[in-house]
Amino acid sequence: MRREWIQIVGIAWTLVYAAFIVWLYAAQPRNLGDVATSASVAVGAYKIDEERFQAGLGLFRREQYAAAREEWKLADPAQRDARTQFYVAYAFYREGWGRVYNDDQLLRQGLAAAERAIELSGGALRADDPELKIQTPVELKAEIERELRRDWSYLNPLKVLRERK
Secondary structure, eight states, rough: HHHHHHHHHHHHHHHHHHHHHHHHHHHHSSSSHHHHHHHHHTTTTOOOOHHHHHHHHHHTTTTTTTHHHHHHHHOOOOOHHHHHHHHHHHHHHHOOOOOOOHHHHHHHHHHHHHHHHHHTTTOOOOOOOOOOOOOOOOHHHHHHHHHHOOOGGOOOOGGGGOOOO
């Protein structure tokens, strides 16, 4: 009887170890902090750092978009919070928007962040921020796609009069 239990425990430990290796391969953490974040996401205990989020929001309102995105990256390292991803997308949009020409690379990164926000929230997120002219990630995605579109309106010289949202 004892020999059977030793075999069962050995098989169980082997399966747990194999599952851990598969999880490490899938999560691809770069450091121990990433391991902890991935584990908290896996068990449903993930929360953003609200203090860092608010610091990023302050930087965003002072139009320091790159610094704001860095704060939000630290606040939401797993990119699992829809509200944070919405603000990241908005920061990319505002930094990439230009009266004469747009920075398409920044707008594409904003589009990816807006799509993450839509996916995470199911499209139901609404930012109750009176300083923002765009309140939902769906609207933001549509605005970024409009800015990325290249058609005859792109050559219109009156586009310098349009307003950034």
